[in-house]
Amino acid sequence: EIVLTQSPATLSLSPGERATLSCRASQSVSNFLAWYQHKPGQAPRLLFYDASNRATGIPARFSGSGSGTDFTLTISSLEPEDFAVYYCQHRGNWPPLTFGGGTKVEIK
Amino acid sequence: EVRLEESGGGLVQPGGSLRLSCATSGINFNNYWMGWVRQAPGKGLEWVANMHHDGSQRYYVDSVRGRFTISRDNAQNSLFLQMNSLRVEDTAIYYCTSFWSGYFDNWGQGTLVAVSS
Numbered sequence: 001e002i003v004l005t006q007s008p009a010t011l012s013l014s015p016g017e018r019a020t021l022s023c024r025a026s027q028s029v030s031n032f033l034a035w036y037q038h039k040p041g042q043a044p045r046l047l048f049y050d051a052s053n054r055a056t057g058i059p060a061r062f063s064g065s066g067s068g069t070d071f072t073l074t075i076s077s078l079e080p081e082d083f084a085v086y087y088c089q090h091r092g093n094w095p096p097l098t099f100g101g102g103t104k105v106e107i108k
Numbered sequence: 109e110v111r112l113e114e115s116g117g118g119l120v121q122p123g124g125s126l127r128l129s130c131a132t133s134g135i136n137f138n139n140y141w142m143g144w145v146r147q148a149p150g151k152g153l154e155w156v157a158n159m160h161h162d163g164s165q166r167y168y169v170d171s172v173r174g175r176f177t178i179s180r181d182n183a184q185n186s187l188f189l190q191m192n193s194l195r196v197e198d199t200a201i202y203y204c205t206s207f208w209s210g211y212f213d214n215w216g217q218g219t220l221v222a223v224s225s
Contacts, residue, residue, distance in 0.1 A: 034211045036153070043112075043203065043215035044145075044153065055213070087153050091210025095167040097155040 002026050004088050004100035012108040019075040021103045023088035028068045032092040035064055035073045038102075039084045047086075048073070075105075083107050110134035110214045112204045117219030124194050124223070130187040130204030130216060137161075137185040141207035144178065144189050146200035147218075154200075157189065158207055172198075194223045 003026040013019055023033065031051040038044040046055040048064035051071055061076045075082055088100040112135075116128040128144070143158035157168045157178040166178055177190040187204055201218040 032210060036212070038153070041217075043217050044212070045215070046211060046213050049209065049211045049213075085152075089153075089211065094210065095155075095158070096169055097158070097210075099153040099155070102152045 001096060002029060002090055002092065002098060004090060004098055006086075006088060006100035006103045008103060009101070010104045010106060012106050013078055014108045015078050015080055017078050019073075019078055019082070019105055021073040021086055021105070023066075023071040023073070023100050025069045025071075025090060029090040029092040031067045032090055033066070033071050034089045034091070036087045036089065036099075037082075037084050038087065044087070078105070080107075110206075112206070112214055112216035114202060114204045114216045114219035117202065117221045119222045119224065120194055121225050122194060122196055122223055125190070125192045126194065126221060128189040128191065128202055128204075128219060128221070132185045132187065132204075132206075135185075135206055135214060138182045142178075142180060142187045143205045143207045143212065144187075145203045145205055145212060145215075146198075146221075147203070148197070148200040151200075156202070159187070191221070194221075196223050199223045 005024045007022045034049045035047040036044045052064045063074045085102045085104045111133045113131045144156040159166045159178045175193045179188045203218045204216040205212040206214040
């Protein structure tokens with residue numbers, strides 16, 4: 001089973017700052033990785049699939065990159081609505097489908 | 109507009125059963141894999157089960173296999189999760205999801221399942 005490790009666990013930033021989130025896979029998942037945003041009390045939302053393909057309606061300040069074992073989600077300039085928990089998920093050789101442990105982006 | 113709406117959650121004793129339902133609209137349900145993902149209190153997201161659009165394939169996380177059954181009614185655009193022999197560790201918010209190319213592209217708001225004596 002492929003394990004996804006996200007870092008940092010918590011990122012404390014101010015609006016307007018750049019956020020860089022990491023997801024590392026225990027073995028190569030090629031580019032078969034997604035990112036999700038989850039706010040309390042809301043449905044999670046798909047941000048990126050296949051590492052860098054932006055899902056419908058996702059603002060351009062969000063970008064996804066990486067391949068193999070190392071992936072990055074970048075938010076170029078944080079907006080107030082971006083403070084949330086972010087998860088990565090891989091789709092290679094499922095089942096099982098697994099998520100990373102999440103990174104909480106909180107207001108500093 | 110895509111809508112996925114879960115129902116059927118609640119409080120149940122260990123060993124009990126619940127059946128979750130998910131009503132969908134705005135997606136081509138008959139051609140979609142569907143699934144369930146859960147989030148235990150204070151924890152991250154955990155995939156629970158997926159089902160092919162024609163019912164020919166069903167997959168489960170190890171911890172629920174043999175206790176949970178995913179099913180669907182394509183005529184009613186609905187997804188179900190029958191949960192038997194519930195355990196305290198099954199306590200979570202359960203999200204209905206559509207599943208496309210290996211990813212969860214649409215999500216419901218979730219329904220809370222609490223297993224406690």
